[in-house]
Amino acid sequence: MSSFVFTVGADALALRWPDGSVSTCPYVWLRDNCPSVLHPQTRERMFDLLSIPPDPRPRHVALADGLLVVTWAGEEHVSRFPLDWLARHRPGTRPADPADIPRVPWKGDFRIPRHDAAAILSDDGALAAWMADLARSGLAIVGGVADEVGAGSALAERIGFLRRTNFGITFEVVSRPDPNNLAYTAEHLPLHTDLPNQEIPPGFQFLHCLANAAEGGESMFADGIAIAEDLRAADPEAFRLLCTVPIPFRFHDAEADIAVHRPVLTPDDAGGIREIRYNAHIAGTFDMPAQLMADYYRAYRAFMTRTRQDRFVLSLRLAPGDMVAFDNRRTLHGRGRFHPNTGFRHLHGCYVDRGEFESRLRLLARHRPA
């Protein structure tokens, strides 16, 4: 660390690191992050920001024993910052996060990664590899799942606890005599995301195929991010409307009436797409101003049109023992109409939310061999 240099400025300390990079550390930020402020057991912040003046200034700054030692003016307080903490925390950059796995868009020719149920159940490395594929592509298949209800959700629970919804903690996708949802019929289900009518639609979805003997019922998938980015490039105004105009989504039956207004596309801080809500069969009656409607319908149709194009859509037939897992806020899923009189079709489904998913990635990274 011989070439580490600090410069005491008017409002901030400038640090020059051995690799030549510079970080700027405002004094108020340094004072707020004095390492002495964490609760010894909970590691939560005990410091009261209002206990110090709004503009703390250093009286003395020194480098000693690998620590940056700041003695504050006007108060009896000394802060000792480990250099590796300062190297990890540089204003203007987010610290590395093992849950931050870049998404790679895919199209209709995507080869879905396959993983093995037994390995995921017994080995954290196999779990991490499956989750990394899910984070990257938003779609993966697990083979060799035991032929029993609960075998699929046991795999999902390796990631985190299940997200309960008005359909329960788990759900059975079968054709029912008295359906409250198109999934529970034998109808064609166009590509969609589940539960866009929720404040936060479920993060990841898991569908374990227990039986698929009926004619028809092939599964279809498309990467909503690839579709949205294609639309952004081809028609920026349509993309903008889908990002900004809230539309109503609603599900209601005897037990629930869950509704929100949200845009189809929700951007993230970095200019990408945080989540997609696309589900033509539970979209409500559009209620934007009349003068917006012609343009909005054009934009919506432009997105919808892409969900029917072979360049974006892949289809496959799930076999008993397969479980498909996908990012429900990114990957659109659907199925062809099937013929319940020709055989039984049964998927067992559940959800795990994004928060639990990311938490597990961080925990797995703690124990990963370097």
Add this chain to the structure above:
Amino acid sequence: MSSFVFTVGADALALRWPDGSVSTCPYVWLRDNCPSVLHPQTRERMFDLLSIPPDPRPRHVALADGLLVVTWAGEEHVSRFPLDWLARHRPGTRPADPADIPRVPWKGDFRIPRHDAAAILSDDGALAAWMADLARSGLAIVGGVADEVGAGSALAERIGFLRRTNFGITFEVVSRPDPNNLAYTAEHLPLHTDLPNQEIPPGFQFLHCLANAAEGGESMFADGIAIAEDLRAADPEAFRLLCTVPIPFRFHDAEADIAVHRPVLTPDDAGGIREIRYNAHIAGTFDMPAQLMADYYRAYRAFMTRTRQDRFVLSLRLAPGDMVAFDNRRTLHGRGRFHPNTGFRHLHGCYVDRGEFESRLRLLARHRPA
């Protein structure tokens, strides 16, 4: 309905209602909402928007038997709209929603509404009245709760199923020898919202007081909306920074590592505030650009300062048998330091999310006598 008049325009039908108001119904919107498109059982939309041309036009429009009958040009299709449907669905306005109860801001002199546990358990009207107070004020107390663990969460479950988090489905607020969270110590807990480190912090929180014999430990509450609106009026730039600059929130222990970047204030579509994330003890190290920090800290301190002012904060001592319920994304809560050697203090807590809350309001409104 004698003075109902429709005018066939180039792109839209104009409707003049008996009260003189006018609604504009673009043809593409009318065609998309033809009442024949709903699944008979699920009431979900079966219509494929791409099955019609992008610009449908009427060949003939007539009023017959209280229905607006539109015969479409170029396709063999007739749509029959009930007038009351058209009256409820007017482009540019959202249909009335029983869950949309206006929030009324309050300050430190607020008299918290009280409700009765037995009534809520047995009577839907009492349940609706309690929920209306919670929606309006974000804070209410239920008295007469049975002296047993689970009596409070049974009241919460009258609203909807409980939100599970990394702390469980329910949680016990007691001083513990090995806490993973400041709530589980005897420390002073400054005003905060719970779990801002989650993608969606829990909607409503319920704390049932089973014992409160320790010295200290008074409960404190403040209306985060009142504070935010006061800040908006006094310092619009500070308000803007709190609405737009994401800051890190993180909780991590042996079992979980849950983190997001989000602004303290999340605006809603109408210019109000959808949710507040304010929790100084699990805010992480700020990582916005250095040149933003001085202004951001000033804005953050301006919010924080208000959370200490008597004009905003009320305090009270919960008695055994009381349950406090509050909107966790609006109402800040805290407690004074208590002295565990002087007596036992025990709160039993749980959460119900906003989606379930609003769903229950809609279901209750279905059965309400007119």
